[in-house]
Amino acid sequence: MKNLIKGKSNLWEVVLGLEVHAQISSKSKLFSSASTEYGSEPNSQVTLVDAGMPGALPVINEYCIRQAVITGLGLNAKINKKSVFDRKNYFYPDLPQGYQISQFQHPIVGEGFLTIKTEEGEKKIGITRLHLEQDAGKSIHDQDFENTFIDLNRSGCALMEIVSEPDMRSGLEAAEYLKKLRTILQYVGSCDGNMEKGNLRADVNVSVRIPGEKLGTRCEIKNVNSIKFIQQAITFEAERQIKLLESGEQIVQETRLFDPNKLETRTMRNKEESHDYRYFPDPDLPPLILEDSLIDDLKKNLPELPDKKKERFINLYKLKEYDAEVLVSEKDVSIFFEELVKGREPKLVVSWLTGELFAFLNKKNVSLAESKVTVKKIADLIDLISDGTLSNRQAKEVFEVYLEGSKTAKELISEKGMAQISDEKELSNLIVSVLDENEDMVKDYKSGKDRLFGFFVGQVMKLSRGKANPQMVNKILIEKLKR
Amino acid sequence: MSIDNSIVKKISKLSKLKIKSDSEDKMAEELNNILNWVESLQEVNTEKVEPLLSVLNEKMPLRDDKVVMDDNQVDILNNAPEKKSGFFVVPKVVE
Numbered sequence: 001m002k003n004l005i006k007g008k009s010n011l012w013e014v015v016l017g018l019e020v021h022a023q024i025s026s027k028s029k030l031f032s033s034a035s036t037e038y039g040s041e042p043n044s045q046v047t048l049v050d051a052g053m054p055g056a057l058p059v060i061n062e063y064c065i066r067q068a069v070i071t072g073l074g075l076n077a078k079i080n081k082k083s084v085f086d087r088k089n090y091f092y093p094d095l096p097q098g099y100q101i102s103q104f105q106h107p108i109v110g111e112g113f114l115t116i117k118t119e120e121g122e123k124k125i126g127i128t129r130l131h132l133e134q135d136a137g138k139s140i141h142d143q144d145f146e147n148t149f150i151d152l153n154r155s156g157c158a159l160m161e162i163v164s165e166p167d168m169r170s171g172l173e174a175a176e177y178l179k180k181l182r183t184i185l186q187y188v189g190s191c192d193g194n195m196e197k198g199n200l201r202a203d204v205n206v207s208v209r210i211p212g213e214k215l216g217t218r219c220e221i222k223n224v225n226s227i228k229f230i231q232q233a234i235t236f237e238a239e240r241q242i243k244l245l246e247s248g249e250q251i252v253q254e255t256r257l258f259d260p261n262k263l264e265t266r267t268m269r270n271k272e273e274s275h276d277y278r279y280f281p282d283p284d285l286p287p288l289i290l291e292d293s294l295i296d297d298l299k300k301n302l303p304e305l306p307d308k309k310k311e312r313f314i315n316l317y318k319l320k321e322y323d324a325e326v327l328v329s330e331k332d333v334s335i336f337f338e339e340l341v342k343g344r345e346p347k348l349v350v351s352w353l354t355g356e357l358f359a360f361l362n363k364k365n366v367s368l369a370e371s372k373v374t375v376k377k378i379a380d381l382i383d384l385i386s387d388g389t390l391s392n393r394q395a396k397e398v399f400e401v402y403l404e405g406s407k408t409a410k411e412l413i414s415e416k417g418m419a420q421i422s423d424e425k426e427l428s429n430l431i432v433s434v435l436d437e438n439e440d441m442v443k444d445y446k447s448g449k450d451r452l453f454g455f456f457v458g459q460v461m462k463l464s465r466g467k468a469n470p471q472m473v474n475k476i477l478i479e480k481l482k483r
Numbered sequence: 484m485s486i487d488n489s490i491v492k493k494i495s496k497l498s499k500l501k502i503k504s505d506s507e508d509k510m511a512e513e514l515n516n517i518l519n520w521v522e523s524l525q526e527v528n529t530e531k532v533e534p535l536l537s538v539l540n541e542k543m544p545l546r547d548d549k550v551v552m553d554d555n556q557v558d559i560l561n562n563a564p565e566k567k568s569g570f571f572v573v574p575k576v577v578e
């Protein structure tokens with residue numbers, strides 16, 4: 001068995017489950033018509049419902065229901081035609097209602113699964129459920145020594161909580177799961193998957209056991225907000241638990257917080273202090289009954305999902321599996337690719353997209369969408385390579401300047417005097433003058449000194465200041481030397 | 484089910500309501516009376532009855548995903564005992 005962690009006396013298996021909160025990309029909130037826009041003035045997007053004013057009644061956003069269902073379909077999950085909203089009761093300053101409207105016993109989406117890639121091949125990760133709930137407001141603790149500041153703009157935004165089965169066995173698998181989930185959310189369009197903005201947040205349940213034994217006591221690690229942090233948090237937490245167990249101690253079930261600066265987890269609250277939420281059906285909201293027609297409609301219009309798209313790319317464009325995987329893992333990129341590849345050589349397109357363009361985006365630390373690079377911009381450059389105007393090497397040289405500037409590819413290369421000479425007549429003239437100047441060498445070549453061919457090519461390149469199209473020089477040179 | 488003083492304490496803690504310790508007995512007695520009264524419902528045979536999810540016999544009303552609101556930051560903050568730069572201000576809460 002792989003992925004086992006070596007302790008002092010035993011090999012341990014780490015068992016992981018994820019609870020992911022994904023904010024639905026809706027314009028208005030789950031139960032109120034306040035805007036969900038990010039980064040607005042504090043408390044400027046708060047209706048009476050979001051502020052928990054007595055008597056203000058929640059009315060559900062139909063779009064959010066559709067997004068939950070479509071996400072469920074994307075996760076191969078059972079859609080529950082009847083679901084119920086409950087109140088989850090606790091007191092916290094950023095929760096003005098004194099309860100969160102959530103779904104407890106009857107979630108809108110039941111069991112499903114997704115598949116991830118592991119070293120041993122594909123692996124199915126079970127989804128336990130997906131339910132709809134309200135987000136809380138934002139507490140800001142670091143603005144003031146004595147006070148906490150509260151902004152309720154996020155209060156009431158629609159979240160999907162997606163709970164996985166404890167099916168993952170390594171930090172890497174957990175990372176793959178989260179990446180795949182994020183990709184699926186982006187494909188169905190229910191959540192943008194932006195972890196920096198907090199639109200996708202993950203809590204990780206970690207426990208360890210000796211393989212084959214029953215599940216160990218788990219700890220929940222809260223709000224680990226990047227894929228890298230998730231792996232680090234899991235590594236630390238698994239080792240902490242193993243150390244405790246091997247020294248004869250027990251694991252206490254508790255909620256822990258990951259500190260990315262110290263690379264450790266620490267107690268946030270333990271089970272005894274943990275809340276007793278006293279869930280009960282929200283008397284303001286009748287059960288949600290989904291019509292068959294709605295589910296059928298969404299099923300019919302379900303966008304192509306990443307696995308399907310990958311398969312299609314491999315078959316249609318003859319891509320390598322790895323390249324196809326890279327292209328489909330971001331929806332934007334896959335759409336960009338399909339636009340770009342129209343009428344162009346897939347191999348060339350893939351290499352420019354996943355090579356040069358990705359390197360550029362990484363260097364600038366922006367996403368494809370943020371970079372504002374257009375399909376046309378890349379297409380123009382690739383076309384100049386395809387028709388021989390520009391060599392690959394030349395294109396790479398100007399790539400960054402080209403992407404950042406407003407000049408067209410043609411303008412830029414003529415300005416830089418870069419255009420490759422591919423005109424047969426012009427090349428012929430260059431070659432003839434090189435041969436004329438080196439009559440002796442030509443004689444030697446014709447009498448069998450084949451190695452001199454490279455010398456002629458070199459001279460032609462020198463004369464053209466590197467602009468001659470090498471393939472064509474070769475071709476013409478062979479002809480000329482035959483005579 | 485029977486409620487003793489420790490449950491009364493727990494409930495008061497959860498609901499953030501202060502109950503004087505000399506009224507715990509009385510509170511426990513009142514709560515037990517309510518529970519005993521409701522308990523008679525247990526006698527009804529519900530074996531073949533589907534659980535009732537809500538007593539509201541109506542469909543969930545739906546809303547379009549439209550932003551309908553004015554900026555009411557001033558109104559929202561109007562009841563706040565303390566506010567600063569558009570935020571509610573509360574005593575420090577640290578997890």
